[in-house]
Amino acid sequence: xxxxxxxxxxxxxxxxxxxxxxxxxxxxxxxxxxxxxxxxxxxxxxxxxxxxxxxxxxxxxxxxxxxxxxxxxxxxxxxxxxxxxxxxxxxxxxxxxxxxxxxxxxxxxxxxxxxxxxxxxxxxxxxxxxxxxxxxxxxxxxxxxxxxxxxxxxxxxxxxxxxxxxxxxxxxxxxxxxxxxxxxxxxxxxxxxxxxxxxxxxxxxxxxxxxxxxxxxxxxxxxxxxxxxxxxxxxxxxxxxxxxxxxxxxxxxxxxxxxxxxxxxxxxxxxxxxxxxxxxxxxxxxxxxxxxxxxxxxxxxxxxxxxxxxxxxxxxxxxxxxxxxxxxxxxxxxxxxxxxxxxxxxxxxxxxxxxxxxxxxxxxxxxxxxxxxxxxxxxxxxxxxxxxxxxxxxxxxxxxxxxxxxxxxxxxxxxxxxxxxxxxxxxxxxxx
Amino acid sequence: xxxxxxxxxxxxxxxxxxxxxxxxxxxxxxxxxxxxxxxxxxxxxxxxxxxxxxxxxxxxxxxxxxxxxxxxxxxxxxxxxxxxxxxxxxxxxxxxxxxxxxxxxxxxxxxxxxxxxxxxxxxxxxxxxxxxxxxxxxxxxxxxxxxxxxxxxxxxxxxxxxxxxxxxxxxxxxxxxxxxxxxxxxxxxxxxxxxxxxxxxxxxxxxxxxxxxxxxxxxxxxxxxxxxxxxxxxxxxxxxxxxxxxxxxxxxxxxxxxxx
Numbered sequence: 237x238x239x240x241x242x243x244x245x246x247x248x249x250x251x252x253x254x255x256x257x258x259x260x261x262x263x264x265x266x267x268x269x270x271x272x273x274x275x276x277x278x279x280x281x282x283x284x285x286x287x288x289x290x291x292x293x294x295x296x297x298x299x300x301x302x303x304x305x306x307x308x309x310x311x312x313x314x315x316x317x318x319x320x321x322x323x324x325x326x327x328x329x330x331x332x333x334x335x336x337x338x339x340x341x342x343x344x345x346x347x348x349x350x351x352x353x354x355x356x357x358x359x360x361x362x363x364x365x366x367x368x369x370x371x372x373x374x375x376x377x378x379x380x381x382x383x384x385x386x387x388x389x390x391x392x393x394x395x396x397x398x399x400x401x402x403x404x405x406x407x408x409x410x411x412x413x414x415x416x417x418x419x420x421x422x423x424x425x426x427x428x429x430x431x432x433x434x435x436x437x438x439x440x441x442x443x444x445x446x447x448x449x450x451x452x453x454x455x456x457x458x459x460x461x462x463x464x465x466x467x468x469x470x471x472x473x474x475x476x477x478x479x480x481x482x483x484x485x486x487x488x489x490x491x492x493x494x495x496x497x498x499x500x501x502x503x504x505x506x507x508x509x510x511x512x513x514x515x516x517x518x519x520x521x522x523x524x525x526x527x528x529x530x531x532x533x534x535x536x537x538x539x540x541x542x543x544x545x546x547x548x549x550x551x552x553x554x555x556x557x558x559x560x561x562x563x564x565x566x567x568x569x570x571x572x573x574x575x576x577x578x579x580x581x582x583x584x585x586x587x588x589x590x591x592x593x594x595x596x597x598x599x600x601x602x603x604x605x606x607x608x609x610x611x612x613x614x615x616x617x618x619x620x621x622x623x624x625x626x627x628x629x630x631x632x633x634x635x636x637x638x639x640x641x642x643x644x645x646x647x648x649x650x651x652x653x654x655x656x657x658x659x660x661x662x663x664x665x666x667x668x
Numbered sequence: 669x670x671x672x673x674x675x676x677x678x679x680x681x682x683x684x685x686x687x688x689x690x691x692x693x694x695x696x697x698x699x700x701x702x703x704x705x706x707x708x709x710x711x712x713x714x715x716x717x718x719x720x721x722x723x724x725x726x727x728x729x730x731x732x733x734x735x736x737x738x739x740x741x742x743x744x745x746x747x748x749x750x751x752x753x754x755x756x757x758x759x760x761x762x763x764x765x766x767x768x769x770x771x772x773x774x775x776x777x778x779x780x781x782x783x784x785x786x787x788x789x790x791x792x793x794x795x796x797x798x799x800x801x802x803x804x805x806x807x808x809x810x811x812x813x814x815x816x817x818x819x820x821x822x823x824x825x826x827x828x829x830x831x832x833x834x835x836x837x838x839x840x841x842x843x844x845x846x847x848x849x850x851x852x853x854x855x856x857x858x859x860x861x862x863x864x865x866x867x868x869x870x871x872x873x874x875x876x877x878x879x880x881x882x883x884x885x886x887x888x889x890x891x892x893x894x895x896x897x898x899x900x901x902x903x904x905x906x907x908x909x910x911x912x913x914x915x916x917x918x919x920x921x922x923x924x925x926x927x928x
Contacts, residue, residue: 379685384733449681
């Protein structure tokens with residue numbers, strides 16, 4: 237570290253301490269922001285202090301996958317720094333390094349695991365020069381911020397093409413678009429994960445709104461031998477013969493306390509990462525993994541279980557509903573829709589969510605959040621009629637608990653900022 | 669059922685960006701609630717021209733550049749001519765964002781390449797280049813040119829204000845043969861400069877109000893349905909009113925948010 241970097245590091249750390257003492261939260265992003273103002277190159281110094289840097293990118297599953305990797309590395313006795321609060325922009329990553337790195341403890345075998353925002357990834361990947369990049373998927377999400385899905389794909393592709401040849405790519409082979417990036421990357425070390433077969437009542441037909449169902453190379457419609465959800469599946473192009481890569485690891489029956497096909501992807505990516513790092517794994521290694529905040533996180537209140545399923549884009553929401561229905565065929569639900577910056581200010585996407593799945597199953601659906609009326613209107617245009625509108629989040633939870641009998645579960649499907657507010661109501665804290 | 673409408677949804681799996689299917693759901697439900705039968709043709713690559721020929725309403729959603737390129741190849745020739753013929757003859761239609769640009773003469777992409785459009789609307793679109801700002805945000809427009817809707821619809825809660833969300837890089841400029849669909853009250857509209865939003869030609873609307881435009885603006889959905897029925901069956905009764913309380917509340921939320 238240069239004197240300037242060291243100064244930035246110390247001041248950043250001081251800010252985070254003050255923030256903690258003052259009760260303003262962990263202060264990670266602020267610490268990072270100030271440190272970056274003092275020395276913009278501080279981000280590059282993470283490279284010289286970590287033996288391995290692992291980046292996780294994708295629309296859905298970043299937080300859970302990064303947490304799973306951290307869990308297994310810690311179990312293996314490794315020292316790990318990890319942006320577990322989900323601060324995944326440049327300042328969050330620098331802040332994580334500043335607040336968690338300790339040069340006495342982290343002399344050898346320090347692993348840095350960062351989930352990285354889709355739009356931020358191309359800006360910082362060069363400076364971090366990661367050993368491993370995990371590409372989970374890419375779905376439509378926060379288009380008011382990212383523009384178009386293809387724009388993100390192109391930026392990723394370019395960023396990865398410029399990478400050092402030693403980097404390993406761990407790729408979801410079931411996602412034809414991210415798979416295409418890996419095929420064109422010129423990186424020698426490519427590793428693929430995917431699912432062996434559909435786990436639950438997945439659709440045999442493709443959703444019309446799925447993003448990447450045409451060949452990224454020749455533009456022809458892809459054919460799916462198995463279709464899991466959105467544009468993920470065992471695909472092939474009948475025209476140019478591109479197809480799903482041979483899987484290095486198959487998800488599907490990995491033992492987990494978390495439900496849902498998407499968590500099988502997260503778990504498969506995790507086990508494959510450990511293998512690439514030269515650590516052995518077993519299928520039940522993740523059995524004791526506890527969910528990250530808001531991702532199937534559970535609370536117990538008045539003998540009722542509350543489960544939070546973060547649902548922030550069409551694919552995530554559809555899979556949340558499908559997973560809830562696989563756990564409970566008469567669920568009580570709350571849908572909390574906010575439209576703040578971290579949620580995306582455009583709520584158009586709820587029209588891509590298939591709420592008709594709830595008909596005949598859901599006991600109640602309580603709509604709440606900043607855009608409660610948009611959610612109610614969406615439900616009006618389905619066959620589902622049993623919805624309740626409550627603008628106040630706290631009251632919505634109270635009503636939800638009243639409607640839920642002892643021993644039953646209340647499922648809450650919130651967008652990101654609504655999830656933080658709900659955690660605040662239930663635990664007194666937003667994140668950790 | 670006395671009346672039956674065919675809706676042709678052009679390239680749903682390619683021309684669909686964010687919630688476009690909301691418009692189809694709303695058209696379908698508002699017909700069904702009034703006892704009008706609906707058949708939706710999901711028109712894709714290699715689908716027959718006859719689906720366009722029998723359409724009573726045409727709908728096409730927004731798309732990304734790459735997808736639009738695939739559509740261009742399929743739609744060229746007979747399909748384009750059929751769409752032109754339908755639009756000229758007054759078949760109502762709704763073309764959103766990328767589809768709206770596509771109806772025009774050309775689209776100049778960010779890198780300067782000129783992509784020809786269908787040439788049905790007298791408009792053209794230019795992207796200001798990579799550094800140009802994308803026009804993103806909630807938008808409120810006023811539709812004075814569609815006042816006929818007001819009268820034909822007869823609904824007492826009609827407002828001439830339409831609320832939506834826009835998200836586009838291209839700037840569209842109108843020629844003489846089309847009318848603007850609306851005037852911008854808050855937001856950017858066609859090009860940030862001339863205060864116009866979208867274009868109206870015969871009974872076809874092109875607009876940047878993307879994704880689910882019709883849920884919050886049911887008057888527009890009813891206008892399309894009414895025009896489609898008149899075109900197909902000649903003189904028909906004015907559509908019976910529906911309870912649009914929820915729809916109005918969502919629209920008012922946007923108005924309040926933008927302090928109008």
